[in-house]
Amino acid sequence: MTPAIQAEQVSKSYGKLQALAGVSLEIPQGEFFGLLGPNGAGKTTLINILAGLVIASGGSARVMGFDVRGQYREARRVLGVVPQELVFDPFFTVRETLTIQSGYFGLRNNRGWIDEVMYHLDLTEKADANMRALSGGMKRRVLVAQALVHKPPVIVLDEPTAGVDVELRQALWKFVRRLNHDGHTVVLTTHYLEEAEALCGRIAMLKQGRIVALDTTQNLLGMHAGCYVELRIAPDALPPALVPLVVERREGGGYRLALKDYVEVEDVMAQLRTAQVRVQEMEVTRPDLEEIFVKIMSRH
């Protein structure tokens, strides 16, 4: 099956600044893919190259098999992009904005789908409101709706939840999950790594224009065999052998210990028993994506 997105050695330079340094990746159809990286890593540049907003200095990029330069019309027709910046056209209402956007894609009589998108993004009541009168969160919803008016097979969300409330986040993810379940490919960039961990099946991490990690979310999370033990003990006196493992000290006899492997949990318990320290609360947790991200970024 044709990959939803294919990038081969894509590079982009602005004078001496290299924003992308030969990025290659392939995203199969139907995948929920995460693109992570610190500010300036090249995520938005890569997305903009796919969308045709930026012209690559080298390499090639395809959306659903269509070259973004040579077959730009076909490539853009199958792609929906939610831009990072909160932009809007102040001359129009929400419905006009969506009808116009749909028209740009050559679609007439698209009211049914536009109504459905507005319903799922909780915009129906604001359909006749001018864009200027909307709050920031509502404008963000309209941006998402604009990217979906032509029901594109590939949806790119460039930090769609930056600065929006919990309600929108939940509504948006519910809707996007449904679209992904229906077969739409979703590419997400976000600084909220818990979102990426919960939603994405596969993740690429970028740093300084290069991919520094590309794997399934499960494999990335399993890259580090270690775990954390969170304890609250009485009396508040940790056995000396465990002190080097402490990564965080909390009030009221609370400790966070970093272990290299699960099997070390038993050793910790043995040490506590020997020291006649009573465990009041205990929780064993795996490192989350944020910690994996920080480790990978510091390595490169």
Place this chain on the structure above:
Amino acid sequence: MNPVTGEYRPLHGFYTLFYKEWLRFWKVSVQTVLAPVLTALLFLLVFAHSLRGHVEAFPGVDYTAFLIPGLAMMSVLQNAFANSSSSLMQSKMTGNIVFVLLPPLSHGEFFSAYLLAAVARGLVVGCGVFAAAVWFVDLPLAHPLWAFLFALFGSGIMGALGIIAGIYSDKVEQLAVFQNFIILPLTFLSGVFYSIQSLPPLWQWLSHFNPIFYMIDGFRYGFFGHADVQPLLSLAIVAACFFVLSLLTYWLIQTGYKLRY
């Protein structure tokens, strides 16, 4: 590629962009249509009052009547330029230009939609000037088709120039340079208020390098059947300017100059 929703029409993208541009100026028509009509009327009142009886631009033609086509054409040209340049400039500055860059609009659709919207605004304002001015004087219409052709090509030239200015300008000041140092002087020195026959030889000669002079002169021929230059020559020059500017504008859009980085 089959559509994924709604009813797909190949040229609907072009039509939508044109319609959006039309709505953009029509929704603020007090500023984009009424205000330039009023400005043209003020010019007419002031110049006609102060120069009527003192100047005979064309033999046997009342100066007020002589002035009306020139003022109408000046309004057509200035508003055609203002429409495409300000729309693109504002879209670039606010960032909402992405809404027209992301969809599968062809370079030709992008160019024609902005151009036609500029022509439409120019012609609407021009009609407004006539509708208001004809109450002041009887105006002949010797060759309406000629007048229409010059209005069409003239607004097309200014619409294309407006697209170039809108694409090129990153700041309001840059656009103001186009307006204040190119469009305005060329328009005022094009024979809107006078016949170039009344100028000294050097200025007459220099006027022939101003393309707007041919637009005004040819347009006026459509009304009075009299012109400073052969109307066919004027039409050829105006049409050539239109095609050269159109090609340049299309090339800029195709290369993504200052639109796609």
